Amino acid sequence: MTDQDRQTAASKYPLLAHPHIQLHGTVDDMMYARFKTQLAEAPVDGPLVVSLTTLGGDPEMGRAMGDDIQLLRDYTGRETLFLGKVAVYSAGATFMAAFPVEKRFLTRGTRLMLHERLMSSSVQLSGPLTTLPAVLKAKLHEIEESIKIQEEGFREIVRGSSVSFEELCEKAPSNWYIEAEEARSRGLVLDII
Template sequence: MTEDPRANVASKYPLLAVPHIQLHGTVDEMMYARFKTQLAAAPTEGPIVVSLTTLGGDPEMGRAMGDDIRLLRDYTGRETLFLGKVAVYSAGATFMAAFPVETRFLTRGTRLMLHERLMSSSIQLSGPLTTLPAVLKAKLHEIEESIKIQEEGFREIVRGSAVPFEELQRKAPSNWYIEAEEARDRGLVLDVI
C-alpha cells in the first residue's frame, strides 16, 4: 500500500499545530483588538504562528494587522508564520500578504479569494457651481488613491510567487478563488498541511 504523500506533510511543520494567535470571523476593529491581545500574550522569543479563517471584512484592518507583523519582524528579527484555515477571503488575503510566501501555509481544502476593493458611494452636488468641481475632484482622488493601495496589496500578495501581478489584476474584478493546492503550486504559499 502506497502512503499518501500529503498525510505526513504536517509533521514537517510542528509549529503550525498550535498557533499563538488564532483569528476567525470578520476582519474588523474587534478582530484587530483580539489580534493585539493575543500578540501581547505570545511568547517573546522564537517564531510566532498566526492562523486565520475569514470571509473578509475591512481591508484597512487587514493592512493594520499586517503592519504589526512586518514591524515585529523588522525590529526583532523574529520569524512569523501564517496558517490559513478553511477560507482566507478578501481582507484576510490582504493580511496574508504581510507574510513572505515562504512563511505562508494553508490547510487542505482552504480557499483564497482575491478581488478588487469595493466602493459604494454617492455624490451629492449642492451649492454654488464654482464649488462643485472640487467635490467631484475629491471623489476622483479617493478612487485613484484606493486603486494605488489595491495595487500595492496585489503586488505584496504575489511577490515571490509564480503569479504575475497582471494575472491577479485581470482576475480580481470577478473574484478569483484559488484552492490550497493551486496556491501552493503557484507559489502563493509554501505548503498545504
C-alpha cells in the same frame, strides 16, 4: 493527498499545530483588538504562528494587522508564520500578504479569494457652481488613492510567486477563488498541511 502524505506534511511543520494567534470571523476592529491581545500574550521568543479563517471584511484592518507583523519581523528579526484555514478571503488575503510566500501555509481544502476593493458611494452636488468641481475632484482623488493601495496589496500578495501582478489584476474584478493545491503550485504559499 493520502493520509500518510498529510501526516508527513504536518510533521514537517510542527509549530503550525498550535498557533499563538488564532483569528476567525470578519476582519474588523474587533478582530484587530483580539489580534493585539493575543500578540501581547504570545511567547516573545521563537517563531510566531498566526492562523486565520475569514470571509473578509475591512481591508484597512487587514493592512493594520499586517503592518504589526512586518514591524515585529523588522525590529526583532522574529520569524512569523501564517496558516490559512478553510477560507482566506478578501481582507484576509490582504493580511496574508504581510507574510513572505515561504512563510505562508494553508490547511487542506482551504480557499483564497482575491478581488478588487469595493466602494459604494454617491456624490451629492448642491451649492454654488464654483464649489462643485472640488467635490468631484475629492471623490476622484479618493478613488485614485484606493486604486494605488489596492495595487500595492496585489504586488505584495504575488511577490515571490509565479502569479504576475497583471494576471491578478485581470482576474480580481470577478473574484478569483484559488484552491489550496493551486495556491501551492503557483507559489502563493509554501505548503499545505
